[in-house]
Amino acid sequence: MAENQTNSVGIVETRFVRVVEADKPLKLVSGKTLGPIDVAYETYGKLNPAGDNVVFICHALSGGAHAAGFNSPDDKKPGWWDIMIGPGKGIDTNRYYVICSNFLGSFYGTTGPSSVNPATGKPYHLDFPLITIADMVKVQKLLLDKLGIKQLLTVIGGSMGGMQVLQWAIEYPDFVKSAIVIAATARLGPQAIAFDAVGRNAILADIEAGRAPKKGLATARMIGHITYLSKESMREKFGRELKSAEKYSYDFSSEFAVETYLDYQGQSFVERFDADSYLYITKAMDYFDLEKDYGSLQQAFAKTKSRFLIISFTSDWLFTPAQSEEMANALVAQRKLVSYCNIFSPYGHDAFLLEPETLGRLINGFLSTTIEKPKFDRASTVSSAKGFERAKRLRVDYELIESLIEPNSRVLDIGCGDGQLLLNLQRDRNITAEGIEVDQELVLQGVNNGLDVIHRDIERGLKHYPDKSFDYAVLSQTLQTLKNPHQVFAELLRVAKKVIVSFPNFAYWRCRINLFFNGEAPRTKQLPFKWYDTPNIHFMSLKDFENFCDEIGAKVEAKIPLIGNRRSPVKFAPNIFAEQAIYLTSKK
Numbered sequence: 066m067a068e069n070q071t072n073s074v075g076i077v078e079t080r081f082v083r084v085v086e087a088d089k090p091l092k093l094v095s096g097k098t099l100g101p102i103d104v105a106y107e108t109y110g111k112l113n114p115a116g117d118n119v120v121f122i123c124h125a126l127s128g129g130a131h132a133a134g135f136n137s138p139d140d141k142k143p144g145w146w147d148i149m150i151g152p153g154k155g156i157d158t159n160r161y162y163v164i165c166s167n168f169l170g171s172f173y174g175t176t177g178p179s180s181v182n183p184a185t186g187k188p189y190h191l192d193f194p195l196i197t198i199a200d201m202v203k204v205q206k207l208l209l210d211k212l213g214i215k216q217l218l219t220v221i222g223g224s225m226g227g228m229q230v231l232q233w234a235i236e237y238p239d240f241v242k243s244a245i246v247i248a249a250t251a252r253l254g255p256q257a258i259a260f261d262a263v264g265r266n267a268i269l270a271d272i273e274a275g276r277a278p279k280k281g282l283a284t285a286r287m288i289g290h291i292t293y294l295s296k297e298s299m300r301e302k303f304g305r306e307l308k309s310a311e312k313y314s315y316d317f318s319s320e321f322a323v324e325t326y327l328d329y330q331g332q333s334f335v336e337r338f339d340a341d342s343y344l345y346i347t348k349a350m351d352y353f354d355l356e357k358d359y360g361s362l363q364q365a366f367a368k369t370k371s372r373f374l375i376i377s378f379t380s381d382w383l384f385t386p387a388q389s390e391e392m393a394n395a396l397v398a399q400r401k402l403v404s405y406c407n408i409f410s411p412y413g414h415d416a417f418l419l420e421p422e423t424l425g426r427l428i429n430g431f432l433s434t435t436i437e438k439p440k441f442d443r444a445s446t447v448s449s450a451k452g453f454e455r456a457k458r459l460r461v462d463y464e465l466i467e468s469l470i471e472p473n474s475r476v477l478d479i480g481c482g483d484g485q486l487l488l489n490l491q492r493d494r495n496i497t498a499e500g501i502e503v504d505q506e507l508v509l510q511g512v513n514n515g516l517d518v519i520h521r522d523i524e525r526g527l528k529h530y531p532d533k534s535f536d537y538a539v540l541s542q543t544l545q546t547l548k549n550p551h552q553v554f555a556e557l558l559r560v561a562k563k564v565i566v567s568f569p570n571f572a573y574w575r576c577r578i579n580l581f582f583n584g585e586a587p588r589t590k591q592l593p594f595k596w597y598d599t600p601n602i603h604f605m606s607l608k609d610f611e612n613f614c615d616e617i618g619a620k621v622e623a624k625i626p627l628i629g630n631r632r633s634p635v636k637f638a639p640n641i642f643a644e645q646a647i648y649l650t651s652k653k
Contacts, residue, residue, distance in 0.1 A: 072152045073143060074109045074134035081105050081174060084207035087183055091203065097194040101183070104208045105130045105174025106166035109150060110158035117242075118436060119214055120156055121205070122146065122165035123222030123229035126289075126346050127338060129173030132165040133158075148421040155425030161218065161432065166208050168201040168229070170345045175204075178341035190341055191272075198225075198353045202232040206240075216240055218436055221428070223247035223417035224384065225346070228353050231392075234371045235355070243372040243435045245428060247417045248381055250388040251362055251395075252354040257292070257383060261347040264288050268340045278340035283331030285343055290330045295380035295413030299323060362395035369396075373403040374431045374512070376424065378416040393519060394529035404431070406508050406520045423509070430513030438515065462541060462567040462647055463489060465625055469565055469649050470494055474536035477501070477561060479523050479553075480543040483510035499535075524549055527556045535561040544568050544610075545603045555617055558652045563622070567647040570626070572606030574641050589644060607640045614650060623649035 083103050085091045090100030107130045112119065122132050124145065133150035135143055149155045150163055167175040170193070178193040185192075209217075220233045220241050227249020234244040253261075264285030271278035294302075303323040307313075310320065319325045359365035373396055377389035386407045393405035408423050410416040417424065463486045470476060472494045478487050481500030490496045500518040502508050511518035524547060538561035540554075545568050547553050557564045569592050570576075576587030588594070594601070605613075607626060614621055626635040626643030635643040 072154060073147065074151050074158055076138065077107050077109065077131075077134040077136065077144075079105055079107050079130055079136060079174060082208065082211055084204060084211055091200075091207075093194055093200050094197040095195050099176070099194055102169065102176045102204060102207075103174070103180075104166050104169075104176075104204060106164060106208060107131060107133075107144075108165075109133055109163040110161050112162040116215055117218060118161045119217050120161045120163045120432070121209070121217050121220045121233075122150070122156075122163060123205075123220060123226035123233075124165065124168065125222070125224035125226045126343075126350070127334070128226070129171060130165050130167040130175075131173070133163070146418070148418070149425060149428070155421065155428040156221070156432070157429065160436075164209070164212070164214070166205055169204045170196045170201070170342060170349065172339035172342040177339070178345055179339050191344075193341070193345060195348060196345060197349050198228050198232050199236065201349070202229055202236060205229070205233075206237060216242060219243040219245055219432060221245035221247070222249070224249060224414065225350055227384075228350065231355065231365075232353075234369045234373070235359075235365055238368055238370040241371045243374070243431070244369075245374045245376070245431065246389070246392065247376045247424070248378055248384050248389075248414055250384045251365070251392055252356055253351055254388075258351050260288055260292055261351055265344050265347060268344060271340075279335045282338065282340040282343060283328075283335050285340075286334035286338075287327040287331045290327060292383040293413060293415045295382065295411060297380055297411040298413055301411065302326075362391065363398050366396050366399050366401060369399075369401060371402075372435055372517075373401060374427070375403065375405040376417075376427065377405075377407045378410045378412070378414070378420070379407060380411050381414045381416065383414040390521070397519065398529045398531065400531075400534065402517050404508075404512050404516070404518050406505065406512070406518075409505060423505075427509055427512060430509070430515075434513070434515030462627070462645065465627075465647050466539060466541065466565050466567065467493060469623060469647070470496065470537050472496070475499075475534070477530075477535045477538045479538060479540045479557070480546075481511060481516070481518060482507050484514045484516040484518065486539065486541065487511075487516055488514055523547070523553055526552070527560050530560040532559055533562055536563065537561055538564045540564065541567045542569070545571075545605055546600045548602065550603065550613070551617060554613075554619070558617070558619060558650075563649060563651045564619070565647065565649050566610070567645060568605065568610065569601075569645045570607055570640070570643050571604040572608070572640050573644045575644075577641075607643060607646050610646070610648065614648075618653045619650045620653045621648055621650055623647075 081103055083101055085100045085102035087101045090098035092098050128145045131144045132146045133144040152159045167173045169175055170177045178189045182189045220230050222230045227246040230244050230246045234241050267284040268278045268281035271281035306322040307320050308322045308325045314320055319328050355365040356362055375389050375393045377386040393403055396403040410420050412419045475497045478500045481502050484500055487498035487500055491498055498516055500511055500516055501523055502518055503522050508518050508520045538557040544550055544566055575589050579587045625647040626639035628635055628644050
């Protein structure tokens with residue numbers, strides 16, 4: 066075991082089980098039937114007495130059941146997702162019972178085109194029936210039934226595995242407690258279908274010519290592998306470097322480093338994969354289209370009951386962040402529990418295999434707060450949220466904002482940070498909480514605190530939220546940082562019955578004196594930034610905000626001017642003596 070690690074699951078066995086008998090074949094989406102069906106699978110960790118710690122892994126196109134550990138002491142490489150599965154890793158096998166099965170149609174043990182057709186005694190090859198993602202998930206469910214699994218804590222997968230996760234959540238809403246969809250899409254775009262078609266044509270050209278489809282499969286893999294990388298990663302890894310010469314050879318050999326890399330990827334794939342399986346798997350991906358099957362993405366998710374975590378990567382141009390956002394938006398529109406994070410990474414589509422630290426933290430936090438809901442007594446809140454007391458002192462507006470919110474309300478926090486305000490409200494007011502945050506690290510902290518957080522810039526709008534989705538929207542210390550406060554505030558008044566706003570008062574007397582006598586940009590405890598590193602782009606006073614409310618048709622229901630962190634409101638000349646203010650507003 067060349068890559069053996071202390072946190073590996075160690076030596077594991079790939080098992081096989083028959084889930085469909087020949088005399089009772091499975092009816093496929095295409096209308097054809099298939100039987101018998103055998104499934105290859107592996108397990109890691111232990112099933113707990115309650116049976117509620119099962120994590121099911123769905124692999125991508127070229128993956129298999131061997132997701133972690135080593136099949137023998139002589140193995141040079143561990144399973145395909147060993148960086149994520151194991152003791153103390155993102156998917157912690159000390160805590161979870163992990164199952165990964167090879168899907169229908171693949172080459173690694175589950176029935177597929179290379180399997181023996183019982184009617185002929187020979188491999189199916191192209192006589193194998195066309196399959197879909199739904200067929201694959203149905204076979205996975207039959208496997209879990211055989212294993213006696215009654216519920217999944219989560220089903221998780223990247224790329225094509227993410228498609229299976231979506232199908233699981235839709236097809237078996239009562240069976241799947243949570244769903245983690247990574248670098249995936251609800252349907253392939255025309256560009257992705259085109260790449261698949263070119264790859265298949267290369268393979269079919271070999272077959273039609275009577276050749277073993279080695280060259281075609283290698284070409285298909287090279288095309289596919291280009292889509293898994295990114296412009297940044299290719300430039301960083303290869304540039305225009307020549308592999309083993311200083312000058313051009315002026316022939317058609319592979320000279321550039323990127324060419325020889327693709328040659329290697331193509332050849333190594335031929336040695337470990339089956340061309341027929343490639344044809345069937347890529348076609349199944351092309352057929353996957355939730356919008357077509359259900360009329361819209363919103364309708365597709367209408368009956369789901371899972372808590373969702375959607376993850377994309379900034380440089381992924383195969384399954385883009387926009388496609389992940391589309392799924393998150395559809396879930397939000399259906400008022401489902403969903404978090405979304407767009408992880409910064411230069412690695413392109415392959416990032417879900419190469420970003421163990423950030424991805425691991427996100428998955429681990431999501432799983433931990435799904436299997437066990439966070440407790441909101443004071444002690445647990447202090448331990449789970451860093452710097453609680455410090456944050457409390459700096460943000461006294463949190464306590465006053467809490468006082469304005471009725472118990473059992475639905476609350477949306479814009480710019481929610483690590484979610485401290487929402488955690489306080491859940492503990493003290495039993496609210497239903499949702500957050501929006503633009504900073505990736507804060508999104509991770511919010512998810513790790515058990516919150517549903519959407520990673521996005523609020524200025525892109527909230528059109529996917531239905532009218533009056535919330536009782537309250539909170540915009541704490543954020544309004545003055547927005548480029549278009551009119552648009553944002555109007556949207557908040559649409560999606561929430563009431564909007565609570567807090568902001569620093571730039572007309573505070575210390576600010577005025579500092580500017581008048583020193584000629585410098587004002588700095589106070591509430592405005593600690595220097596002119597060149599401030600997030601504030603608008604310099605507003607209490608009077609300015611009240612005029613703003615009149616302009617956009619907002620009614621001021623309550624006003625709390627404050628001096629610093631003192632809880633007692635300013636009663637005399639608040640536009641001069643208040644250092645910050647909190648307003649409760651609603652639409653006139």
